Amino acid sequence: MPFTRVHKNVREYEVFARKARVDSLRQVGSVVAPDDDLARAYARATYDEERWIEMVIVPKESMISLWAPGEDEP
Amino acid sequence: MRYAEWCTAAPSLEADIAAAAMGLDDLGHSRVLYGCLKELPDGESVDEGTYTNVRYLDQPWTDWSQFVAANAVLDTAFTLMIESLAGGNVELLRSRLRKMLQEERYHYLHGRSWLREAPARDAVVSAWGEALEWFGPDGGDVDQLKKAGKIALGVPELRRSLEEKLETNAPSAGIAWDRWNPITRRTSEGGIDQGTLDMLQGLAEKRYMPAGGQRVEV
Numbered sequence: 701m702p703f704t705r706v707h708k709n710v711r712e713y714e715v716f717a718r719k720a721r722v723d724s725l726r727q728v729g730s731v732v733a734p735d736d737d738l739a740r741a742y743a744r745a746t747y748d749e750e751r752w753i754e755m756v757i758v759p760k761e762s763m764i765s766l767w768a769p770g771e772d773e774p
Numbered sequence: 775m776r777y778a779e780w781c782t783a784a785p786s787l788e789a790d791i792a793a794a795a796m797g798l799d800d801l802g803h804s805r806v807l808y809g810c811l812k813e814l815p816d817g818e819s820v821d822e823g824t825y826t827n828v829r830y831l832d833q834p835w836t837d838w839s840q841f842v843a844a845n846a847v848l849d850t851a852f853t854l855m856i857e858s859l860a861g862g863n864v865e866l867l868r869s870r871l872r873k874m875l876q877e878e879r880y881h882y883l884h885g886r887s888w889l890r891e892a893p894a895r896d897a898v899v900s901a902w903g904e905a906l907e908w909f910g911p912d913g914g915d916v917d918q919l920k921k922a923g924k925i926a927l928g929v930p931e932l933r934r935s936l937e938e939k940l941e942t943n944a945p946s947a948g949i950a951w952d953r954w955n956p957i958t959r960r961t962s963e964g965g966i967d968q969g970t971l972d973m974l975q976g977l978a979e980k981r982y983m984p985a986g987g988q989r990v991e992v
Contacts, residue, residue: 735887737883737887741881742792745788
């Protein structure tokens with residue numbers, strides 16, 4: 701069965717986590733997956749080396765950019 | 775162990791990492807289960823010198839579809855049995871196996887998604903048949919344990935739950951129960967090779983010990 705190294709139809713998900721309730725969620729990385737379930741599994745496998753009390757993933761396309769590097773704040 | 779063999783050969787970097795992580799999870803689960811065996815009332819009868827596995831694990835997988843089928847079907851079958859043990863009336867298992875189920879949830883998500891992504895028909899048929907062999911025959915030891923309340927799911931419930939989890943009916947494959955061995959829980963002879971067994975038991979790593987070094991049992 702032929703496979704490429706990357707799925708054909710994928711989304712990028714940003715991974716956020718925190719170690720304590722007083723902490724804010726912070727971005728710890730990202731994963732690429734074809735669906736939410738596989739993204740969950742990948743995020744947990746890739747970023748579970750620390751004792752997070754919370755981890756969430758967000759499709760990158762759902763993030764609303766206000767401005768980006770090199771752009772002036774409107 | 776078979777998962778770990780794919781940690782540099784899976785179709786994506788994320789799948790590589792997941793293969794390694796799930797392999798580590800399952801090694802940890804084996805340690806927990808062996809620990810439970812020693813503490814159970816009849817644990818003294820456990821022969822640590824014996825090892826057995828489903829036929830699917832006898833040889834390294836040569837195709838990603840075999841990984842997908844093992845991950846989706848056999849790992850889910852294993853999880854259902856752990857759920858059954860954790861839901862029975864044996865307190866040791868009720869308390870000890872919960873974390874295992876949390877980790878197995880991600881194995882399930884990984885296997886189910888990959889099964890949708892890359893239907894592995896032949897491998898699924900093979901893996902499913904071996905899962906059914908591992909569950910055992912109707913009215914066998916598993917059903918007797920269910921009757922005694924020690925586990926929560928009997929063979930019919932395990933089979934049905936596997937179908938529900940994988941959102942498909944079991945492939946129709948007759949199992950030669952007259953050849954089924956209740957110790958190995960399989961109908962065929964065979965097993966993994968000695969080299970793989972040595973690696974599983976940590977014996978293969980002995981060659982890295984300094985001269986005169988002693989193996990430390992933990």
